[in-house]
Amino acid sequence: MSSTSYALETQQIDKLTEQRLLSAAEQPVSVPASVASPGVNGVEVFGQSLFQGAFRDQPFTGFNPNYQITVGDKINLQLWGAYSFSASLPVDPQGNIFIPEVGPVHVAGVENGELNDFVLRRVKQVFKSNVNAYANLEASQPVKVFVTGNVQRPGLYNGYSSDSVLYYLDSAGGIDPESGSYIDIQVLRQGKLLQRVNLYQFLVTGQMPALQLRNGDSVVVGARHGYVTLEGDVQQSAKIEFLGETTSLSEMLLVAKPKPQANYARITQIIDDRQEASYLPIEQAMQTELHAGAHVELVSDSDINTISIRVKGEVEGPAAYVLPYGATLADLIDRIHYRDNANPFAIQLYRKSVAEQQKIALERSLDALEMEALTRQPVTSSDKASLKDSAAMIQKFISKARKAQPRGQVVLANNDRAGEMLLEDGDELVVPLRASTVSVVGEVVFPTSLVFDEEHTLDDYIEMAGGFSNSADTDELIILHLDGTISRIKERKFNNRLTGTLRAGDEIMVMPKIQAGELQVTKDVTEILYRIAVGTAAVLSF
Structure with a gap:
């Protein structure tokens, strides 16, 4: 399989794998303190540049056909013909607007794209002919939303019910880059979970959940889960958050796309308090199990200049060593530290090419x-x-x-x-x-x-x-x-x-x-x- 086949396009993302990567989890995975800072090696957490004020400076007031009319919205209504009327009508606490000669019309829950036809049908029930109506949403309901958890400035923020979660997160200074999660955000209403939001879904596919906020709703940013640092021949170097105890490189590359020429991966991680290093063709590396804190560097290695050797048995230190191409057995042995009960005089070397010949x-x-x-x-x-x-x-x-x-x-x-x-x-x-x-x-x-x-x-x-x-x-x-x-x-x-x-x-x-x-x-x-x-x-x- 060629390396270019791994230049993954968004539309080719596997549904099941994407669901695992992008779905929310109840419990965060702890991250070793030694890898908790997003500034290490100058690599940002994926999504960290999302909150620079662009969302809070641009509240959403445009036409959204799927927006559902709610209490506090204002409806601009005009009637003409045999009967004329023009006014800006608020949606009252019962979800109604009051139209003279027609009476209360219940519009709460009606989608914005259907509002004009809905109101016109009600008007026609009274005025059988020679009266026309035009209704449109003038302004969404102003609301105040709590933003808390791992954000820069927790607090209560003004906005409109049509504004997205991004608007309120940006108003609160964005997710804390030291501790906040981009994949575990909860929207609560009266203390109950209303919606889970995963910003990777927005960053990767541009999708945001259709959600109308109300007065007193809360947006809670959870603690960061485990993540993998991905650098080298990728479209964007980043620390990529994931759910669960382990992930795979194939899942990480759904987020940070590899460059077409990438054909090898250098993987360093700590497993059971032991550092391991490996240097693998990208086809093999794709399914390698990655733990929280792992560091992966994709490389374009047309002339292989390093090799990876696994070491097992009675030794201290890494389970794999990355050595220069041309290294000898003596070079490897010089790096090995034997345990007290080791038998260094009976070292065994196993080689794939020899097994194939046999x-x-x-x-x-x-x-x-x-x-x-x-x-x-x-x-x-x-x-x-x-x-x-x-x-x-x-x-x-x-x-x-x-x-x-x-x-x-x-x-x-x-x-x-x-x-x-x-x-x-x-x-x-x-x-x-x-x-x-x-x-x-x-x-x-x-x-x-x-x-x-x-x-x-x-x-x-x-x-x-x-x-x-x-x-x-x-x-x-x-x-x-x-x-x-x-x-x-x-x-x-x-x-x-x-x-x-x-x-x-x-x-x-x-x-x-x-x-x-x-x-x-x-x-x-x-x-x-x-x-x-x-x-x-x-x-x-x-």
Whole structure:
């Protein structure tokens, strides 16, 4: 998917995602104090420039067809023909205007666009002919509205019932940029919620809720929710507020649109009191979970100059490191701080490209095995049934083997120059715990983990795991070490103490016995089983 596909247009906003971003919430999410100031790095809160006096200086007095006539409004009425009358009539507390010779006409609740026809119909009920009428709204009702909460100047403000919430917020100096929410504004009437207002909806789509305020209504600005700082190749750098505990970059870009050339995202955030950093293609970054206080920088990286490496296990500090392109394993290790129980001598490195190569090699072996099994020709009539059963068994094995997903471990042990190895974007480094157990897996009665004891032999461990199963290969065992290396131990050494060979953290892998009708097939299946065992750290039954 090209980066230009992420230049999101307003009309393409997904309805469900927009609803989640723009809807109001009952409880605000706390924001770390270290990221609470909107002035950090000179980035404003999204919407902060909204209140510069433009709304309070321009009260709305124009024609609004959807405005509903209310008590206190003034209606300009003219009658001509057989009967003439001209006056400005107030809407009384009962919602009526009084027309001479006609009487009271209830206009409260009538939409402005329908007012003239409504009044004319009432006049025609009295004057059947030769009298015409023209009625229009002269002035909306003056009202006083409380504006409070997280605004600059809480107070009681004059206006008209036709004025929008923006007018009253601007009159109060606007939302407090240090603490106010732009997505959680409540309009109360007699203490009850009348309407929730989200200014992002106005800023992004130009929509404002149709709302007529009355005397004594309150506009309450809630406390700011969590937000994400978005900078770089975006149309507008901003701190973007969101609802809930987490959000995603795709939701943030509904508000601050990316520039067409943006193709990578550099993400820094604190998760569980630990700082994490990542550098991802924008397609992948779109669905990354963002927490309150996260900082995202979109970049146009035609020549990739940084890589992101994830670090797991017994380490202190970030879970991901952004390093210069061309960084080595030694560069990364120099930045890592080990925990007390870490085993730095068994560091494991996993690489996507290696996993892909392992998967390709496995698929080729499985294709060759499938071809061999399907093309064997029976020598005698009795061989025909045997080959059919064997082929079915091999096909079942192949089906299971294709589901195996290699880990892509790069073996670092026994190489004095491992530190010079160049790292690749997306590499994962695992620092294991200093182990005290040995695992026995595969074809034993009770696969389990046992406390490591240098005095124990392989026979001892197999016995403690319940002994070999009926389908076990008892001629050879595989020891998979934490560092990715393996040792193949023949049956004659099962009762020996393997000092230095068998270590804490190792896996003793008991492979299945291959029962195939042909030597070549047995060899191929054995090769595949060993490849899966080493590549996935799991024993596949046959």
